[in-house]
Amino acid sequence: MSGSAEEVKKHIDVYMKVAGALAVGTVVTVLASFVEVGVALGIVIALIIALTKGSLVVAFFMHLLEERSRAIRWTLALTVVFWFVLMLVPLFTMMDHTGTPKTLPNANASESHAEEAH
């Protein structure tokens, strides 16, 4: 944020608009969770709203929109890359287990108890 009083006052107007948008986004997130759209679509909708709200916070409250430093931009770019790698771990794990039936923990407990009784 630059130092002139005019600029700062303009920023304050923007902050109030962003605050309003975040409040609306929170209400929409809660309302959307009550709409019966299925789990997968529900997750997509909730994450889109969260991403929108998060982007507003980062862009305006954290002033990333006007950040010109290459050091910060590179740091964040690398962070995003490694974050995606982290998120790919569950995907690779899922792929590794494709076709393997899921079982509840202790799903065979009754059978093993029966065997022990014999």
Place this chain on the structure above:
Amino acid sequence: MEIPYTVTARPDTGLNNVKLGIWLFLASEVMLFGGLFSSYVLLRVGAVEWPAGADFVNIPIGTFNTAVLIGSSVTMVLAYASLKLGDLAKFKTYMASTVLLAVLFLLVKSYEYYEKISHDHLPSHGTFLAIYWTMTALHGLHIIGGVAVNGYLWGPGSSMFHTKRDQFIGRVEAAGLYWHFVDLVWIFLFPVLYLL
């Protein structure tokens, strides 16, 4: 000994050390919480059944706490803007509001934890509860850290405004970046743990 480049930019990075330091710290925080979000996805897709968040958590209370935290982010950025305008009194008002809203968030969260403990919804009683407690407690620790730093900047730390104003503004900016990050984490935690 004077710590170099707290206000002026380093020639090699083009930034002062405070700003570069806080962004590097936040990058490490993204990976910390990213690891937990990744674990959440792994546990959820691997589970035979997953409880709806509403079975264990109170959505109206969570929504209220979201509004409280967003409100504290707004007062934090207004505190910073007040300093840029040279108005220490307004800064103190907004910073006090930020700290009070953070304390309110912690009180509400403590009530939620109390409810869970009294219903025997402990981390050891299910995968959802384990990841819920881990993520919200880690986030809560970050809130406590923010309260300590913001409380210091509001109280004894604010005397620097009269002696080293630019350095003080830099400190508040860094604390603000941290605080908005804590808000950002909650913006994702809320739908993930309460609504999905």
